[in-house]
Amino acid sequence: MFGAFGHLLHLARVGYVLTREGVVALVPAERVPALARPGLWVARLLARKADAGRAERIMAALTRLGPSYVKLGQFLATRPDIVGVSLARDLEGLQDRMPAFPQAIAEAEIEAALGKPVTQLFTRLGPAVAAASIAQVHEGEIRLEDGTLRRVAVKVLRPGIPALFQRDIAAQAFVAKLIERLVPSARRLKPYEVVLTLKRTVELEMDLRFEAAALSEMAEATANDPEFSVPRVDWANSARTILTMDWIDGIKLTDIPAIEAAGIDRVDLSRIVMQNFLRHALRDGFFHADMHQGNLFTTRDGKLVAVDLGIMGRLGPNERRFLAEILFGFITRDYRRIAEVHFEAGYVPRHHSVEAFAQALRAVGEKIHGRNAAEISMAELLSLLFEITGLFDMATRTELVLLQKTLVVVEGVSRALDPSFNMWTTAEPVIRDWIERHLGPVGRIEGLARDVGALLQSVRRLPDLTERAERVLNALETPRNAPPARDRLMLPLTVAVWAIALSLLMLVLAQFSF
Known part of the structure; x- marks a missing residue:
């Protein structure tokens, strides 16, 4: 009970700080229940008089509340699916x-x-x-x-x-x-x-x-x-x-004048930032998830150096394939394929229509492709995509949200270096290479080898599994006149072996049927 009381006191302090810094006053009255609106009026009276926007007020409040709330704000900046794209953008500037x-x-x-x-x-x-x-x-x-x-x-x-x-x-x-x-x-x-x-x-x-x-x-x-x-x-x-x-004896990417004074090609550096991030995510399935300008340096010869790897993201082989195909689909404007990938990945429930989802994606993609390169924004693309997720009952995938948010940050870093930066043309070589390598003939053969290896490993384990099953059955009381344990195991064992053989055959046929 004392713990709950202490938490309530803590909550009261948080509420006071949010009120004084003017964060509570930012809440629209129509979103507040009628009985609570007098409290909103009081909060506006108590707010500190300051000529600051919403982002500045939120950041001031979180900074005043202490390091754990700064971390909370930074974490929520990576979750636009929870706080909304607009608030997530406000929290991006929160400096630790x-x-x-x-x-x-x-x-x-x-x-x-x-x-x-x-x-x-x-x-x-x-x-x-x-x-x-x-x-x-x-x-x-x-x-x-x-x-x-x-x-x-x-x-x-x-x-x-x-x-x-x-x-x-x-x-x-x-x-x-x-x-x-x-x-x-x-x-x-x-x-x-x-x-x-x-x-x-x-x-x-x-x-x-x-x-x-x-x-x-x-x-x-x-x-x-x-x-x-x-x-x-x-x-x-x-x-x-x-x-x-x-x-690291380099120049922070926040210091644009120093980068220019060193004679470093800003346009090429913007390419290096984006392509290396995508390469790590797709090739390695392991990426720096906090790649803001303060964590990136450039050496005198234009090489990128990353620091502060406290937050890392990981993607499995399937997530990498889906990511590559989705991004490549937007680049080539193949909205049907993007929709199919979403359904294959299980991101969209089966009761929805692939055609309807492809149409919604077209509404997003064509709006972006019809504009100048300097106006194309990954942040805007994500904002539009989040609008249609609710219509198609798409569940949130934490690892993909972290990747999406990091992609927005990286695009912002590249755009700060080169205002005319075009993420799509920059990303295309990396994504195309990955697709050709992993989804082309060589990639299919390697994938087949991996799958066959996994199946063979399962086959090798069959004797162990059989022996364990025998020990379990022998430990049980065998009814009189029952057939020996070995005979009882033969039928399921035979079925298992045939099932594995048929699975292997189907896998081979599937790999070469494209």
Whole structure:
């Protein structure tokens, strides 16, 4: 009971901050029940007088509420299916900036995590150069075995932040459950599930070993990519609360004047950003899900370097195929094929018409294709697509929503570099190559080999499964005059073997029937 009372006090503080920053006053009166409208009038009187738009007011309120609410806002910016495209755009600008904690505390955290004095670990450890809600970054130097010095970035988890997040997220979960109980219309948005997803995401971010692993995996996947790289991890000087990696001597993509002064081709850099993101998503099924300008650098020779891999997205083979075919369908204006892919993937329930869905997609695609390249926006495309999802009862797929939102952010980065950037013409070579590689003759043969391998693996397991079944049956009491256990197993075993053989035959025929 005390916990519930504490959550209610927390909710009261949140309501006060939202009221003072003018967020509550932004709610249209017609959307508020009649009995609650006097409260809206009071909220407008209490709002701080400020000449600020909706986005600025929301960001000010979340920043004032603290780091967990900043993270909540950033998370909701990736879920336009929940908050709407307009509000998601407002939340995109929410910056995760916090005052740096003292150098002495950072050094104490490093020594506690790595078990050695800072002076033995680093030849130099400078003050924090960036600070956010979860961690801050210091510039330092380490001495290699050959005696040379290497510049490193040292990321230190903010002390006490796990407990703070647990407290705030517990309150948010309480509020989410309350909303689901009191507002039936909100249940379809699954607010409690949203909070749990945020909780899992933040818990991963607060263990810097996961980010180190993501950097390592991304480095392996992109080892042969000439235009992209990530910092190398120094595992010896990393732990759960400490991440040491190469220092990036580059230019942030937020600094357009510096990029121009360095003579870097902005148009080509915009291409590199988009094509590498799509390549990672399609080829590797593993992509940086927080690719805003502040997390991207360019080297003097125009190479792209990504940092802050705390949030990563993953796509399975099927999702990658559907993504490629859907994007390629929009590029080639093959709306029928896009509709078919949605039905094949199970995104649209079978009781709907493929033709009707293709018609709705045409209404979206033709509107975009009929405009100048500078006006074509992935954000607008998603906005239009979200409008038709309700008409066709399409369920939300979390991994695809994260991908879609990241695609919008990446397009914005590329467009900031090149105002005439055209996502469709830039994306076409990557998508076409992937389709030819995976859905062409070579891809079908490789897919067949994988499927046959999986089937053979199942066949190899049959003796083990049979032996286990025999042990189970022998453990049971055998009725008098019943046939031996082996005879009883022969019929289902024979059926199983024939079923696998027929499945293999059908798979082969399906692969070569196109």
